[in-house]
Amino acid sequence: xxxxxxxxxxxxxxxGNVKVLKDxxxxxxxxxxxxxxxxxxxxxxxxxxxxxxxxxxxxxKVFFKEKEVQIKSxxxxxxxxxxxxxxxxxxxDQQELYRNIFAGREITNSFGFLxxxxxxxxxxxxxxxYIGFTSKAIxxxxxxxxxxxxxxxxxxxGRSLYFNSDLIVLDEPTMGLSIQETEKVLNFVKGLxxxxxxxxxxxxxxxxxxxxxxxxxxxxxxxxxGEFNKxxxxxxxxxxxxxxxxESGKIKVxx
Amino acid sequence: xNNLLNSYFxxxxxxxxxxxxxxxxxxxxYFLGAPHVFTRFPIYRAFxxxxxxFGIIAISATFVVTLGEIDLSFPSIVGITSLIFGIIMTxxxxxxxxxxxxxTSLGMFAGLxxxxxxxxxxxxxxxxxxxxxxxWRGLVNxxxxxxxxxxxxxxxxxxxxxxxxEKLFGKIPMQxxxxxxxxxxxxxxxxYHKFGNHIHFVGDNKASAQMMGINVDNVKIIAFxxxxxxxxxxxxxxxxxxxxxxxxxxxxxxxxxxxxxFVGGTSVFGGRGTIFGTFIGVLIIGSLESGIVALGLSGxxxxxxxxxxxxxxxxxxxxxxxxxx
Numbered sequence: 001x002x003x004x005x006x007x008x009x010x011x012x013x014x015x016g017n018v019k020v021l022k023d024x025x026x027x028x029x030x031x032x033x034x035x036x037x038x039x040x041x042x043x044x045x046x047x048x049x050x051x052x053x054x055x056x057x058x059x060x061k062v063f064f065k066e067k068e069v070q071i072k073s074x075x076x077x078x079x080x081x082x083x084x085x086x087x088x089x090x091x092x093d094q095q096e097l098y099r100n101i102f103a104g105r106e107i108t109n110s111f112g113f114l115x116x117x118x119x120x121x122x123x124x125x126x127x128x129x130y131i132g133f134t135s136k137a138i139x140x141x142x143x144x145x146x147x148x149x150x151x152x153x154x155x156x157x158g159r160s161l162y163f164n165s166d167l168i169v170l171d172e173p174t175m176g177l178s179i180q181e182t183e184k185v186l187n188f189v190k191g192l193x194x195x196x197x198x199x200x201x202x203x204x205x206x207x208x209x210x211x212x213x214x215x216x217x218x219x220x221x222x223x224x225x226g227e228f229n230k231x232x233x234x235x236x237x238x239x240x241x242x243x244x245x246x247e248s249g250k251i252k253v254x255x
Numbered sequence: 256x257n258n259l260l261n262s263y264f265x266x267x268x269x270x271x272x273x274x275x276x277x278x279x280x281x282x283x284x285y286f287l288g289a290p291h292v293f294t295r296f297p298i299y300r301a302f303x304x305x306x307x308x309f310g311i312i313a314i315s316a317t318f319v320v321t322l323g324e325i326d327l328s329f330p331s332i333v334g335i336t337s338l339i340f341g342i343i344m345t346x347x348x349x350x351x352x353x354x355x356x357x358x359t360s361l362g363m364f365a366g367l368x369x370x371x372x373x374x375x376x377x378x379x380x381x382x383x384x385x386x387x388x389x390x391w392r393g394l395v396n397x398x399x400x401x402x403x404x405x406x407x408x409x410x411x412x413x414x415x416x417x418x419x420x421e422k423l424f425g426k427i428p429m430q431x432x433x434x435x436x437x438x439x440x441x442x443x444x445x446x447y448h449k450f451g452n453h454i455h456f457v458g459d460n461k462a463s464a465q466m467m468g469i470n471v472d473n474v475k476i477i478a479f480x481x482x483x484x485x486x487x488x489x490x491x492x493x494x495x496x497x498x499x500x501x502x503x504x505x506x507x508x509x510x511x512x513x514x515x516x517f518v519g520g521t522s523v524f525g526g527r528g529t530i531f532g533t534f535i536g537v538l539i540i541g542s543l544e545s546g547i548v549a550l551g552l553s554g555x556x557x558x559x560x561x562x563x564x565x566x567x568x569x570x571x572x573x574x575x576x577x578x579x580x
Contacts, residue, residue: 052466054465054466073468073470074465074466074467074468075468078468084466086463086466090463090466091463092455092456092459092460092463092464092467092526093459093460093526094455094459094526094527095455095456095459095526099452099455099456100467103452103453103456103464103467103468103469104453104456104464104467104468104469105468106449106452108448108449111448112448112449112450113443113447113448113449114447114448114449114452116447141263141267
């Protein structure tokens with residue numbers, strides 16, 4: 001039996017009158033990559049924001065490493081070992097890389113002043129060792145706005161590895177990336193398993209999802225409507241399943 | 256020369272270098288156009304005397320502007336805190352500590368109100384602070400009933416009067432020393448403290464900052480609170496200089512203060528700014544009136560040239576920024 005890392009039990013989340021998550025139950029084991037699939041508005045982003053502490057659920061229980069927890073802030077989820085990699089919004093454009101990498105958990109002295117030297121040194125290490133940037137054009141002092149989509153994603157990944165988290169949450173990690181960059185990202189996700197780290201990720205491209213994930217959870221209008229292990233379903237069957245759900249009208253078709 | 260232009264320092268400090276060049280050119284014009292005034296000390300003493308009153312607020316307001324927010328209420332916060340300072344000073348026979356603590360606390364409270372209206376209620380800062388601008392000035396009028404307060408009897412000749420506004424070595428006004436020290440301190444906080452760092456991230460992209468674990472609301476509230484504090488402080492400096500409270504105190508500060516911030520190169524879109532730039536902006540805006548008159552132009556040109564300076568400066572910054580992205 002695999003060791004459980006994260007369990008969500010009967011999670012409900014409303015924004016005003018809109019019920020975005022309805023009785024969601026999911027479980028992620030150690031060393032497992034789980035993909036969340038579903039249309040826009042299915043609640044995928046909200047679900048991962050509950051996990052990363054951006055939103056608090058209205059009701060339901062969250063267990064991390066088999067202990068019940070209440071994730072109230074991003075800072076807290078990070079401390080527990082949950083790291084988020086958000087597409088596009090992962091970094092602030094006009095700030096330097098070394099500041100971005102440590103944003104929200106700066107290395108400071110006891111008066112709150114930044115240890116710039118140490119931040120730059122550690123950022124240098126992340127660029128070199130975790131991301132493998134060799135381009136001279138990108139330094140720790142570069143502003144984020146000069147980076148390509150893949151480079152930004154690389155920085156966000158590097159950051160999540162550096163902080164040695166147990167669960168990495170990926171929101172649309174391949175959106176807007178070139179083919180080679182996508183390949184790199186998917187390899188990164190596969191590589192997590194070797195380190196017994198877990199990941200949960202959202203991607204619209206079922207081909208990407210199928211290649212990288214061990215398990216697929218289908219969300220529709222805030223509810224889990226299907227869950228498949230990779231060994232039980234082929235890629236074609238999974239694609240068929242999604243199309244079927246669309247056509248049968250059980251899944252809201254985007255207009 | 257080419258090497259120098261491409262150096263790291265130049266690349267990362269384009270704004271600061273541009274504003275410094277503008278200031279140097281401006282002072283050269285003063286110097287050449289009115290040597291009889293600008294080769295002598297008194298004009299500089301006058302600058303050092305008058306600039307800190309709005310300069311202190313401009314430095315502090317740079318934090319709020321970097322957030323992509325604005326505060327229009329500080330002239331009235333200056334008014335209400337000066338009034339309270341005057342009342343306490345006269346009624347306690349010059350108890351500086353009580354007057355200082357109550358006035359600055361009220362300033363911080365006024366900042367807190369702005370911060371809560373913007374973050375918790377969700378009113379855009381330009382609207383919220385127009386409301387509090389009227390509110391605090393209105394309260395000044397109601398309490399003071401339109402009359403001023405003289406603090407000359409309880410403040411003149413005291414040690415606090417000395418450390419706030421008297422002349423160091425008989426030459427340098429103390430408020431200018433304070434202004435320099437505060438500018439240095441605030442620059443340090445702006446670039447090298449966690450709070451300053453968070454200011455930049457929130458101003459750059461609120462949603463990203465939140466996802467990176469920065470408490471966006473708290474950062475904004477603290478920014479408004481510190482501006483309330485420094486507005487009160489500026490009011491207290493003015494009180495010591497004038498030894499008098501008058502009900503419109505602070506009203507003239509709005510445009511000069513914000514002009515200094517924008518001329519200094521801090522982006523109105525947030526995420527980017529410079530305390531040093533604001534400091535130079537204060538030197539520019541604060542010297543224009545006397546400079547123009549000394550050059551022999553009539554006082555009618557003051558606003559015109561002020562407007563020209565601001566427009567030229569923000570245009571230059573917009574062009575620099577566009578070339579970058």
